[in-house]
Amino acid sequence: MAEVSHGIGGLKFDASKKTWPNELNIFMALVLIVVIFEALGAMLMGQSLLFDSAGRFDSIFNEARLYIIILQVSIVGIIAIGVTQVIISGGIDLSSGSIVGATAMIAMSFAQTELVNGNPNPKAIFGPALMDLPVIIPILVGLACGLFAGLVNGLLIAYTRIPPFIATLGMMVTARGIAKWWSKGQPISFPTQDYAVIGNGLGGWMPVVIFIVLAILFQFILKYTVYGKHTYAIGSNEEAARMSGIKVGRHKVLVYAIAGSLAAIAALVLSSKNLTAQAGMGIMYELDAIAMAVIGGVSLSGGRGSIVGTVLGALIFGVIISGFTFLRLDAYYQEMVKGGIIVGAVVLDQWRQRPSASRS
Amino acid sequence: MSKLKLQDTGDIILETRDLTKRYGGIHALEGANFILRKGEHVAIMGDNGAGKSTFVRQITGVEQHTRGDIIFNGKSVRFENPMDAREAGIETVFQTLALADELDVPDNLFLGRELVKFRLGPFSILDYKAMRERTLQALEKTGVKIPNLRNTIRHMSGGQRQCVAIARTATFHSKLTIMDEPTAALGVQETAQVENIVRTLKEQGEPLILISHNMRQVFDLVDRIVVFRRGRIVANLNKHETDGQDVVAYITGAKTGEEYQDAA
Ligand SMILES: Nc1ncnc2c1ncn2[C@@H]1O[C@H](COP(=O)(O)OP(=O)(O)OP(=O)(O)O)[C@@H](O)[C@H]1O
Ligand SMILES: [Mg+2]
Numbered sequence: 001m002a003e004v005s006h007g008i009g010g011l012k013f014d015a016s017k018k019t020w021p022n023e024l025n026i027f028m029a030l031v032l033i034v035v036i037f038e039a040l041g042a043m044l045m046g047q048s049l050l051f052d053s054a055g056r057f058d059s060i061f062n063e064a065r066l067y068i069i070i071l072q073v074s075i076v077g078i079i080a081i082g083v084t085q086v087i088i089s090g091g092i093d094l095s096s097g098s099i100v101g102a103t104a105m106i107a108m109s110f111a112q113t114e115l116v117n118g119n120p121n122p123k124a125i126f127g128p129a130l131m132d133l134p135v136i137i138p139i140l141v142g143l144a145c146g147l148f149a150g151l152v153n154g155l156l157i158a159y160t161r162i163p164p165f166i167a168t169l170g171m172m173v174t175a176r177g178i179a180k181w182w183s184k185g186q187p188i189s190f191p192t193q194d195y196a197v198i199g200n201g202l203g204g205w206m207p208v209v210i211f212i213v214l215a216i217l218f219q220f221i222l223k224y225t226v227y228g229k230h231t232y233a234i235g236s237n238e239e240a241a242r243m244s245g246i247k248v249g250r251h252k253v254l255v256y257a258i259a260g261s262l263a264a265i266a267a268l269v270l271s272s273k274n275l276t277a278q279a280g281m282g283i284m285y286e287l288d289a290i291a292m293a294v295i296g297g298v299s300l301s302g303g304r305g306s307i308v309g310t311v312l313g314a315l316i317f318g319v320i321i322s323g324f325t326f327l328r329l330d331a332y333y334q335e336m337v338k339g340g341i342i343v344g345a346v347v348l349d350q351w352r353q354r355p356s357a358s359r360s
Numbered sequence: 361m362s363k364l365k366l367q368d369t370g371d372i373i374l375e376t377r378d379l380t381k382r383y384g385g386i387h388a389l390e391g392a393n394f395i396l397r398k399g400e401h402v403a404i405m406g407d408n409g410a411g412k413s414t415f416v417r418q419i420t421g422v423e424q425h426t427r428g429d430i431i432f433n434g435k436s437v438r439f440e441n442p443m444d445a446r447e448a449g450i451e452t453v454f455q456t457l458a459l460a461d462e463l464d465v466p467d468n469l470f471l472g473r474e475l476v477k478f479r480l481g482p483f484s485i486l487d488y489k490a491m492r493e494r495t496l497q498a499l500e501k502t503g504v505k506i507p508n509l510r511n512t513i514r515h516m517s518g519g520q521r522q523c524v525a526i527a528r529t530a531t532f533h534s535k536l537t538i539m540d541e542p543t544a545a546l547g548v549q550e551t552a553q554v555e556n557i558v559r560t561l562k563e564q565g566e567p568l569i570l571i572s573h574n575m576r577q578v579f580d581l582v583d584r585i586v587v588f589r590r591g592r593i594v595a596n597l598n599k600h601e602t603d604g605q606d607v608v609a610y611i612t613g614a615k616t617g618e619e620y621q622d623a624a
Contacts, residue, residue: 226474227482229463233471236462236514243422243458245443245472254482303462 022297026312033316037323049319049326065322071204073292073318074211075270077311080289081211081218082262084310087293088222089255090235090302091157091164095171096263096289099149100282101179103267107142108188108277111135111195123189135194142268143261149175150260154253168256172286180279189276199273207269214262219307231255236303287342292317294345301349317341372431373398373536373567374419379428381414388414390591391428396536399565401558403578406588406611412571413455415588416540420452421445433535443472449535453542455571457525461514465506466495468513469528498531499523503553518545526554537561538569543577555581575604587611594620 037049050062079096086093109125114132116122124131149171156167199207222228230251233241242248266285271277296313298305320341324334374396381389389411396402404412418425419432421439430437432448439445445452459468470491476484495509504523506516513521522545529537539558543551558581561568572578578585579599587595587610595610595617609615 221483224486224488225480225483226476226486229467229471229474229486230482232462233460233467236460237458239456240458240460241471243420243442243452243454243456244460245441245446247441247443251482303460 023306023308023312026295026297026309026316030312030316030319033319033323037319037326040323040327044327047326049323065326067204069315069318069322070208072321073314074207075266075273076285076288077211077292077314078207078214078266078269079263079285080292080310080314081214081307082259083286083289084293084296084298084305084307085218085222085231086164086255086259087290087298087300088235088302088305089231089252090238091252091255092290092300093153093168093256093259094165094286095149095153095168095175096259096266097282097285097287098172098175098179099146099260099263100267100270100285101279102149102175102182103142103145103264104271104277104281105179105182105188105279106145107138107264107268108191108195108271109183110141111138111191111272112188113190113192116190121190123187125183125188132192135192135197138191138195139198139268142264146260146262146264146267147257148260150257150263151253153260154256157256158249158252176279176283179281182279185279187276187278191272191275195272196275197272199269199271207273210265210269214265215307215311222307227251227254232303234302288317288338291338291342291345294342294349297349299349299352300346313345371397373400373433374569375431376415376419377429377431379415379418379430380426381411381418381423382426387591389418389425392593394586394593396567396569398567399562400584401562401568401570401582402584402586403582404569404571404586404588405573405578405607410588410611411591412588413540414591416452416454416538416569416571419445420450420454420538422454446472446532449533450538451529451532451534451536452538453522453525453529453540455540455544457521459513459521459525462512464512465499465509465524466491468524469495469498469531471528473532494531495527498527502527502530502557503550505550519547519550522546523550523554526557530557534566536567536569538571540571541573542570543572543574551577575607578607579604587617589613589616592620 034050038051041047041049048062050066079100083093083096110130110133112121112124112126112131114121114128121131153168153171156162157164197206202209222231230241230246233244233246234248234251238248267282270281292314293305293310294300294313295316296305296309296311298310320337321334324337372395374394376392376394379389379392379394392415404415406412417423419430421442421444424438432450437448439448460471463471466488474484475487475490475494477487478485492509499506502523504520504527506520506523513524516524522542526539526542529539543554546554555577558568558570570578570582583599585595585597585599585602585607586593587597587607589611595615596619597607597610606615610617
């Protein structure tokens with residue numbers, strides 16, 4: 001075989017010219033967006049967004065703002081990991097935000113302490129027998145909630161032919177209802193010390209560490225395991241996957257079950273970090289997670305994208321949101337911009353597919 | 361039916377009895393009695409919509425037939441899904457090719473039966489290196505031209521896609537190979553390559569069902585020609601006792617085999 005012709009059957013192919021991975025484009029978009037905000041900051045506010053301009057020399061970064069960006073991104077990012085594999089499989093999950101709400105409420109009620117400053121816990125849900133439980137109990141209860149919700153999603157989608165959009169929309173409403181019903185709308189607070197560690201450990205970096213570990217794990221799973229391969233196969237051509245012998249229904253159940261479980265992990269982290277759970281927790285998180293994935297190059301038509309892309313998409317999302325806060329734009333504008341970003345990313349995805357779309 | 365009945369069933373690899381498929385009111389396949397012996401190569405011909413692909417989908421577990429029996433390798437079977445059929449030893453090139461557009465060539469060759477280096481249920485770890493090596497072997501065997509194995513199927517020409525689908529069946533040992541219009545989009549050289557693959561199968565004694573509209577190809581490659589018309593089998597012709605014109609007469613309905621008179 002010659003240097004240039006690594007192709008089969010004599011066709012020329014220069015193996016040294018690898019195709020440019022999409023993740024690199026997204027990374028450059030991230031850099032570009034940071035540059036834009038830095039420029040706007042310098043012009044409008046006389047300040048830097050990420051770099052410390054306050055004259056402190058112990059660090060080149062504005063650590064406080066970086067921490068906020070990364071922390072915010074981490075919790076929704078955990079959901080986005082699950083959503084990413086759902087979208088790659090050709091589906092969608094609108095229920096993750098509500099699963100966060102319901103799971104946070106239920107898990108937190110198994111994580112309460114009996115005594116708060118020597119007085120009985122004013123927000124107690126259960127009697128003393130179910131308080132001060134080992135931290136593994138609320139963790140398992142929470143995971144079970146998410147897993148169950150995800151299983152219901154998956155079973156509905158795989159075996160009743162309800163479109164994923166509708167099935168998970170139903171779960172979105174139902175799970176939110178459960179979150180409100182669980183304590184009749186009352187917040188649930190005062191968790192045990194151990195439970196508080198989930199969202200506050202490691203000097204407050206625990207959510208970030210959990211996010212990074214899960215991101216690495218799922219990047220590996222999607223790329224190097226049969227599960228990952230089948231997820232991409234089903235998303236790129238479900239009928240072909242079925243004809244090739246993949247048990248598509250069973251696989252989908254697993255995909256949604258994992259997505260539900262990841263939403264549950266996000267719920268544990270969030271409720272622990274806030275030391276409280278409220279019925280409204282996680283509202284709109286499903287859309288933020290979808291936005292992160294789509295910005296990160298995950299195609300809504302399925303079969304394409306990666307966790308690395310989603311992590312970069314999450315960072316872009318985080319930078320834009322805190323960039324707007326930094327520029328003192330109203331929260332109203334932020335919501336509108338968020339909507340614009342989601343639509344923009346989808347348009348970009350459609351546009352990216354066009355040149356080579358020989359068939360759908 | 362009576363003419364097809366065999367004294368010795370030991371050499372039959374596939375038989376269908378009264379195989380019928382309806383899509384709602386559409387009678388896509390009606391009472392197909394079909395026999396394939398071990399080592400035999402049979403062509404299925406017929407106009408568009410005659411029910412050829414429908415027939416294939418019934419025996420490969422892609423769809424569930426409405427009525428009738430399938431006997432494969434001496435056992436009555438009803439494959440629940442395509443994996444069951446593949447595991448039983450039926451390799452198929454579907455007319456739709458059944459390729460995943462966003463995956464590359466090795467991924468597609470091993471789709472549904474990936475090589476793994478570490479078993480862990482659905483999370484078994486893929487052995488990319490082994491799959492790549494076996495892909496190269498398979499492609500060399502089939503003489504396929506593909507510049508870059510890592511390219512996704514989406515970026516390939518129609519012919520290249522077809523080559524990948526054919527290489528897939530050639531990669532795995534099978535008891536029966538089915539090809540549904542395998543050379544429809546292929547150039548002259550590629551068609552010749554595929555025909556060589558078919559000849560190799562013949563030499564190895566592997567049975568084949570070939571669906572094709574190409575009269576020259578059919579007469580070159582197979583022993584027997586079965587003609588479908590409007591969902592029914594209307595002729596079962598020994599290659600040496602027929603010719604192109606005769607086959608066309610059966611396809612168009614000018615003639616019907618005497619044993620199939622009631623079908624016409
Ligand atoms: N899923 C389906 N639902 C309804 N009708 C169908 C379905 N699949 C096939 N048909 C109909 O069944 C008939 C047989 O189709 P089939 O695909 O088997 O034809 P064919 O002989 O393979 O034709 P071609 O040479 O064009 O490939 C056609 O009339 C077709 O429209
Ligand atoms: Mg056909």
